[in-house]
Amino acid sequence: MTATLPARAEAPTRPGTHRALNALRAAAAMLVVVYHLRTLLFVDPAEAGDGALTTVLYAVTGLGPAAVLVFFVLSGYWVGGSVIAAFRRGRFRWASYATARLSRLWIVLGPALVLTGILDHLGLALLGNTSIYLGDPAYHHTVPVADLAGRLDPLTALGNLGFLQTIVVPTYGTNASLWSLAYEAAFYAIFPLALYAWKSRGPVGVRILNAVLLIAVCALVGPKVLMYLPVWLMGAGVALYRDRIAAVLARLRPRTLTLARAGAALVVAAALWATQASYSSRNVLLLAAATTVLLALLVQDLRWGGLPGRVLDALSAYAESSYSLYAVHLPIAALIAALLAPHAAQRWVPSPAHWLALLALSAVLVGAGWLFAWCTERHTGHLRAMFDSAFRAVGRSARD
Template sequence: MTATIPTRVRTDAPARPGTHRALNALRAAAALLVVVYHLRTLLFVDAAEAGDGALTRALYVVTGLGPAAVLVFFVLSGYWVGGSVLAAFRQDRFRWAGYATARLSRLWIVLVPAVVLTAVLDHLGLALLGHTSIYLGDPAYHHTVPAADLAGRLDPLTALGNAGFLQTIAVPTYGTNASLWSLTYEAAFYAIFPLALYAWQGRGGAPARILNAVLLLAVCALVGPPVLMYLPVWLMGAGVALVRHRIAARLVALRPLALALARAAATVALLAALWATQTRYSGLNVLLLAGATTVLLALLVEDLHWTGPPGRVLDALSRYAESSYSLYAVHLPIAALIAALLAPQAAHRWAPSPAHWLALVALSAVLAGVGWLFAQATERHTGRLRALLDRVIRAAARRPRA
């Protein structure tokens, strides 16, 4: 089944994540913010106990942006994945088999080993450090790790549910790896978007469109309002992809100084929206953050051309972005184990001090290194897994039927 989109807007797929330095850097920075937030929550006393110093308050704000930063991932995902779907539909080359293997190979090659690693680390933690606050489920950690019955979240059914993107719907997130919640949302958006396009303008006549509409409603009913309320955030990125070439033409026409100032202002607005969303997580603040991310995304449709030291920093972040999914998927059970060793009880969490802030930086770097190593064994081979799945599907399609 294929489909077309009747539009005059050119919708070629956006540049792949590996070829756009600025957006890759934004993706890597968002992943690092999540890691720093989780480490700081597990290791440091709450902000209310940290003191009133201006520098301390500022550091708590900066290290508290992680949960809101996940919304940046959603917008970027809508741009890259939604943009590729729109391009395929317009060119009448969208195929469910190819799309499914692309998306599932991308998700599973990291997710399945991450679940296995979580099982190993959490069972080790429960066996050796079961007396610590983290593995006892102390609510002092604000649900960064489960607040109760960690052992009950390590059963095979929960593992399978997480591999099937049913966490937060039918099963809890696996073990201490609460970060896996967002993969349910991503998988739902990946299914909903092409189903909606088929239902709206798919080929095959009314029966095919009705079938796709029914499937769309079934997916929406399965995931429910908690997931669907974030769909507009993802669609904002897809909207930028739809008019990407128009935006690029406008950006090229701007004076370099005007474009630089606009990008700087959008970056400041994004940081302010991250802070506001983290301070008060509300529907309005979520939309403001998604809007700020979308504006910055639009201004970065044309990549940055920095050179010298800024260019090298941009290059480094861009390269690391190829490991950002791995980092996101594995860091939390590792961070939980580290925190249980360094601060066994919630009452032992660190007061802010220069030595402790340096330790936070060092541990964040260690986790970033682990994420990179994990990606070398998993994420780096996504193309091979996709090719294997494609071959299996083609072989099954050629098999004669009895």
């Protein structure tokens, strides 16, 4: 298959080699964790008082849902960029693409579903009368409302493993965070299908088949998933023009580039704040656009040294565990919250001690994410090699 996309551009820098974007990814994951813990452990904002510091802390710890949009933009840049690069070289192959994506997703998702099942069954057995495991709506759907046991059946687990959560089956157990993986998987399929049908110089029949599959995937996932596709595509758009953007940045004076990056970061922070206050379509697009601008300004990595550089290094290193953190933190947080605040009416009122406890528990979950990644994500290459070997064996058998 030969593509007709413009030549010359390279694939975006891999996630593991770009400190600034890795740090952004890690920070977004941590914001999601803090948000879920605060929602489960603290009283609602309306009951927290109207002090300025409390208002600010509730807003900062409420950025989690908005931070997921940052993930989508970065995913579009990295995954969409890899697809664009493969098409430009005329080397896109569904088998290699599928093994890369599925090995990356499943090596964490499968064990995360097992862990969720174990922790949720433990919670239901030992803490079944607590508000969290009874599905109290006071938690605003951070954990599912009612019939938690009904969401722990094998069919739901298989549906989540097949990225059909929120589309055909509910998210598994208390792990409501898994909704975004279904959206990601849909985008991973839609983008190359569209490129193949539109830009490929391959046989007409193959292009038609890809177009039919594209329509089928879009019909399956529906509008609630497709409405987030433009956010993902914004990141892919940066990847498409990465070389041109990098050339423009190279002509800027260092001070000008620094000021532009600082300004874009402030706009992203303001957009995050606005989105947590009102999760409207306008604010979602504003945040996605602001993140895209910042992403474009960061296609060339930061060259910080000293203490800022070490902080950047630490966040970048942890980014390799951010997917694991995202996939496992919520069932752990639910169990912790059921132990510390068994009933919704017993949730904490803001106080210095409680904020410090929130910080400490967030650190515990960050550590749990790192440990889980050490057991899973670090072996992604091995799983991919197994998938590649299996595909080659099937291909040889088909030829024979």
